[in-house]
Amino acid sequence: MNWSKTESKMKWLWGYIKRLLNVLYKAGCGISYIWFLFPVVFWFSYVCTWRYMATDPHTTDLYLGISLVAGLLHVIATLFLLHRRRAVQFSVSAIMWFLSLLPFFVQSVAIQSAPTGYAAEHPIPKGLVCHTPMAEHADTEKAVNPTDSTTFLQIRKGIQGGIYEYSFYYPALPEGTIWLQCYEAGKNVPLSKREIKKKTSHATKAAGSFSCLAQNKEFTIYEGDWDEYYAARIEVWFKDKKGNKRKLLEKFYTVEGWSR
Numbered sequence: 001m002n003w004s005k006t007e008s009k010m011k012w013l014w015g016y017i018k019r020l021l022n023v024l025y026k027a028g029c030g031i032s033y034i035w036f037l038f039p040v041v042f043w044f045s046y047v048c049t050w051r052y053m054a055t056d057p058h059t060t061d062l063y064l065g066i067s068l069v070a071g072l073l074h075v076i077a078t079l080f081l082l083h084r085r086r087a088v089q090f091s092v093s094a095i096m097w098f099l100s101l102l103p104f105f106v107q108s109v110a111i112q113s114a115p116t117g118y119a120a121e122h123p124i125p126k127g128l129v130c131h132t133p134m135a136e137h138a139d140t141e142k143a144v145n146p147t148d149s150t151t152f153l154q155i156r157k158g159i160q161g162g163i164y165e166y167s168f169y170y171p172a173l174p175e176g177t178i179w180l181q182c183y184e185a186g187k188n189v190p191l192s193k194r195e196i197k198k199k200t201s202h203a204t205k206a207a208g209s210f211s212c213l214a215q216n217k218e219f220t221i222y223e224g225d226w227d228e229y230y231a232a233r234i235e236v237w238f239k240d241k242k243g244n245k246r247k248l249l250e251k252f253y254t255v256e257g258w259s260r
Contacts, residue, residue, distance in 0.1 A: 031073060032080035035089065039096045042070040046100075049107060064107075071100065118257060119228035125186050130231050130252045133157045133164060140167040146210045153236055153251045158218055161226040162258025166200065168214045168236055170248060175206040176240040178213055178248070182221060185231035185252055192222045224257020231255075 045067040052059040074097050081090040124130065134140060134156035145151045146169070154167045166180060180200040182191040199219040207213070224230060235250040 028076055028080045029084065031077045032084060032086075035074065035077035035081060035093050038070045038074035038077060039093075039100065042067055042074065042100055045070060046103060046107065067104065071097075071104065074100075115225045115228070115259075116223075116257070118224040119230040122184050122186050122189070122230045124229075124231040124254065128185060128231055128252060130185075130254045131155070132254055140216070141212075144169050146171075149249065150251065153234065153249055155234065155251075155253055156216075158220075160258060161256045162222065162224065163218065163220050164255070165216045165218050166214065166234075167212065167216055168249075169210065169212050170207075171210045173204065173207050173213070173238065174240050175204065176238055177201055177203050178236060178238050180219060181235045181237055183233045183235070184223070185233050188233075189223075191232060192220065195220065195222070220258050221255055222258055224255070226256055226259045229254045229256050 045063045048063040049060055049067060052063065074093070078090060078093040078097055081093055134143070134154065136157045136159070138156050140154035140156055143151055143154055152169045154169075156165050156167075158164050168178065178200075179197050179202065181193070182196055183189060184191060196219050200214075200217055202214045202217060204213045221232065232253050232255045233250055234253055236248045237245060238248050239245045
């Protein structure tokens, strides 16, 4: 091993790190001179976030991001004011930053339940025939007709909007696993891909005749909002013990998302 080359590289790296730290230090000092701008930007973005929260999710995310950046720069500026021993400016800046914490926390909680506008961005395609999920306590077995494949998959509503249960009936199948895959019907966007596959996967025993392979298995669609409906294509997939996969059935439903 050539120690001289290694030592040379280490010195170059250390020199580069020192220059970078020096640049960051100067930037921090420069930011501290305009510390008063960051609370102004933060509160402006804060107000705009509330303004668009219920109508424009994308604009809401933009202003929320600006608030976060302004808040972070405010913290950096405040720390550098302390470093520069600007006691009065540091005190005022620190007080203003702490006064921003509670409103920002309240807003962050509110955003969790703000509408996403998903249904408006994904209207139901014209002419598409969609089924409506059954009522929460409906008996899915009564709706099944062994001679009509469109009845094999039954979806009913769960305890909240966006939460559903599925039952699936099918003719003879070997031993294997079934699961659901859901897609927004218009743009073919996967819906809650990992969560739905994990929640709906169900091992099945070999069946020699028409039978119930899954009954009242719960899953959640997270995309969207309560009472805002769009079209979803719900597919039933099967994998046998050899690993061969195939789609057994697909059916279109009007669904809503679970508002967190």
